[in-house]
Amino acid sequence: MYHKLQKRPIETLEQLHHDLQLAIELEFSTLPVYLTALYSIKEGTNQCAYTVIRSVVMEEMFHLTNAANLLIATGGSPAINSPEFLPTFPTRLPDGETWFEADLQKFSPAALRNFLKIEMPADLAKAGDITIGEFYVGIEKGLETLHNRYGPALFPADCHDKQIAHKYYYGGGGEITPITDLNSANFALNAIVAQGEGVPEKHWNPEQPFPLGETTGIDSGDHQLFMQPRELSHYYRFNELLLGYRYVQGNTPDSGPTGPAIPIDYRQVYPVLKNPQPENYQSFEAIARLDTEFNLTLSLLLDQLHLAFNGQPDILVAAVGTMFGLKEKAQSMMRVPLPDGSGHHAAPTWRYIPIDKRPGAC
Structure with a gap:
């Protein structure tokens, strides 16, 4: 990621756009982490875990879209198709330099513990740590500061129709709503925080800044925000998998899950190489070719997202x-053992290939 976390209040439109671009990069940077673990699960096994991780991935795309729409709504333009958009793994979130290290690795307890760090609720974090929720609270405060200065002009009318509409999003909780004023901006940000960390246990107004000072519960808030079925926040979905039991009615963050056991078999996972780098495949031409094919597809995806958001x-x-x-390309690659006798299988390196360096480029 090329936008760094700046520990300062947002006082200018330029600073707001910087942090919203970082938010887009941050949301997308979770996808290689989650998808590497997801794709390492052997087909037809660990269905509960597969479904949970996939649901979170879909909602991370919802978060990315909300962040991008907010950038567009305030006159900015998302930048997605560049080598700097993706971090090199292992990376330190949220900006490549601070916080904790995130890894590309197979589905395992270690991977789930990494997921929990990403989705950590503010009230469970260590003193001094900045959670993703707190990062978004900084954006909420900046929006309030700038709205006090510019009023409705902070959300230009000619930017309303440039946003991504809900009809383009499917497959997860949440609903994309147009951002046209401060209330709708806060609503979009609160949906991101609530899905990841959980909603406050006390009553809260979704159009007001997320009250991180209050203890968060285990629900995602989709039933309150969007009148959708009640479900767990990302943190507690992953905690279910790590502990191996379901949360049931009456469970709290303190009680932990006391419901039915979740069947998980970590043996039914491809033992993929942790944090693979291109140099790991220099001696293995066929695997290097598979990695290039994956990265070309990834690059096309980022090109498409860039155009869609612009x-x-x-x-x-x-x-x-x-x-x-x-x-398909990731799973084909993960079935291939490395010929070095290590016992590891290949895995994608998640690199963006610029257009002028792709096969056939002039």
């Missing part, structure tokens, strides 16, 4: 097909 939303339809292609 005035061509219909391209998102094609991007869905590209994402399915990404899955």
Whole structure:
């Protein structure tokens, strides 16, 4: 990621756009982490875990879209198709330099513990740590500061129709709503925080800044925000998998899950190489070719997302097909053992290939 976390209040439109671009990069940077674990699960096994991780991935795309729409709504333009958009793994979130290290690795307890760090509720974090929720609270405060200065002009009317509409999003909780004023902006940000960390246990107004000072519960808030079925926040979905039991009625963050056991078999997972780098495949031409094919598909996906968020939303339809292609190429690669006797299997390196460096480029 090329936008760094700046520990300062947002006082200018430029600073707001910087942090919203970082938010887009941050949301997408979770996808290689989650998808590497997801795709390492052998086909037809660990269905509960597969379904949970996939649901979170879909909602991370919802978060990315909300962040991008907010950037568009305030006159900015998302930048997605560049080598710097993706971090090199292992990376330190949220900006490549601070916080904790995130890894590409197979589905395992270690991977789930990494997931929990990403989705950590503010009230469970260590003193001094900045959670994703707190990062978004900084954006909420900045929006309030700038709205006090500019009023409704902070959300130009000619930017309303440039946003991605809900019809282009499917497959997870949440609903994309147009951002036209401060209340709708806060609503969009609260949906991101609530799905990840959980909603406050006390009553809260979704159009007001998320009250991180209050203890968060285990629900995602989709039933309150969007009148959708009640479900767990990302943190507690992953905690179920790690502990191996379901949360049931009456469970709290303190009680932990006391419901039925979740069947998980970590043996039914491809032992993929952790944090693979291109140099790992230099001696293995066939595997290097598979990695290049994956990265070309990934690059196409980022190109499509960039165009979609910059005035061509219909391209998102094609991007869905590209994402399915990404899955197929990743799983084909993960079935291949490395010929070095290590016992590891290959895994994608998740690199963007610029257009001028792709096969056939002039």
